[in-house]
Amino acid sequence: MAGLARYMAVLRLFSEGMPTWTVAEMADALQVPQSTAYRTVRDLLSEGLVEMSAEARYRLGPAFIEFDRLTRLTDPLMRASADVLRAIVHGAGVPGVALLCRLYGREVMCIADFASADASFSPSYERGRPMPLTQGATSKAILARLSGKRLSKLIGVEAVEAMRPELAAIRRAGFCLGRGEIDEGLAGIAVPIVCEAEGLVASLSLVVESHRLAGAREDRLRHLVMSAAHEIESLLNHDHQARGPLLPSGEAVGGAN
Amino acid sequence: MAGLARYMAVLRLFSEGMPTWTVAEMADALQVPQSTAYRTVRDLLSEGLVEMSAEARYRLGPAFIEFDRLTRLTDPLMRASADVLRAIVHGAGVPGVALLCRLYGREVMCIADFASADASFSPSYERGRPMPLTQGATSKAILARLSGKRLSKLIGVEAVEAMRPELAAIRRAGFCLGRGEIDEGLAGIAVPIVCEAEGLVASLSLVVESHRLAGAREDRLRHLVMSAAHEIESLLNHDHQARGPLLPSGEAVGGAN
């Protein structure tokens, strides 16, 4: 293992179930000598990607929080959708959670969420948690708008074949409704969001308790999410125009902050 | 530049003022040939630390969001304080923002914040934003509980000398009150939080509009923040006991999730 991959391999060891590691454990898990593991950890330490916990144990460091903020402030999707998520949840009139999700490697990840104050449930989709690509309205809405080539690479040709009618239906309808596909008792209404110019494929979803989705309300909520998604899309395109597809030449190269 | 530093140097280029970069710009900024810059970006790309934006421009990638979540779920400080921040703000009875901050290199960074629904202001301290070490009640509360040696390393011996009486007063009183030190018109009440066993030095603050801090209310809010901070401290120590200072031997090494 070389270069960045070596460092990421260490960082990927940390998990909810195992949040702190000793150097000996890392060396063991990664099959490298301890002296190498120590050197790697020392580098990560000095960048704040890892920090000391109690007694010879290490945990993830605070640098991620700093970069997360930068992402929140600069990612076009998050910028365009921050207010919209709030508006959807308020407009829904029932307890609900709004989600903005996107492709992340071979998975789908929520990058922004907003729950109504009276939402007593929380969907499995939550900010920063990778989720399977082929289950749930949220994920399917994304798949529906991927190019065939990209889709095949991600899930394989045979899986594409199996999903083709379903994805075509989503493209035609402009939304995807899922009931209990991911979380028992919850239902999701998901709408794709695409911005060619920025290379973005994402989805906006509203998750509510299944039993709230009676006939008329289902229609209302679907329209709510769809128009919100279109609003985000047009914000994305507008921002893209505004800053120009090329250099944001007005802004200084030194950067602000 | 070698190893991790090479990759971090690229990541550190991205800022609020300059959120996307071309490879040529990176190569120029870091004084390396383009072929090297391309290789570095390719590695970052494959780990999701960077991603393509429009037309030959790159931006920070979604991997940070994933690690941020892990941090939120596993960092002892954030775990212990999540509910407490909410409780402080609700208990305050005036518009306010609760902050949990900690050392981050040579700066102080907020790692969790919570604003009351009626807070029409937002303090400069916000989650993930590095702030100066020696200004503001929030930062001073942290400095007050650092060892002399560590303090000298951070701000220099002469600066320590200058702050000594102030920091001693904070230690004695158990809190620090700052009015308009950082943000005009805002005041902060900050209380240090220390957990020796985990090597943590942090502070819990409540930021309100200065004019709300009349005599009796000031006392009440101060007590509110102080008791909340002590609650977090005892949670930290309790958790530390519960998991044991050494191996969490019950949990599998494979990790969950």
Place this chain on the structure above:
DNA sequence: TCATATTTCTCATTTTTTGAGAATACCGCC
């Protein structure tokens, strides 16, 4: 289709990383 800009590749050279163990620093404890 051609022209342009972006990205990857090649390869000899330079630099870094590696691994095993020794040396050192650090800790609690008496």
Place this chain on the structure above:
DNA sequence: GGCGGTATTCTCAAAAAATGAGAAATATGA
């Protein structure tokens, strides 16, 4: 203040990887 054990850093030659300049390939757009 020294002791015993653990954590961390250091050493050095061998092995591996990064570097840089330019060529080649690929994508993009008119």
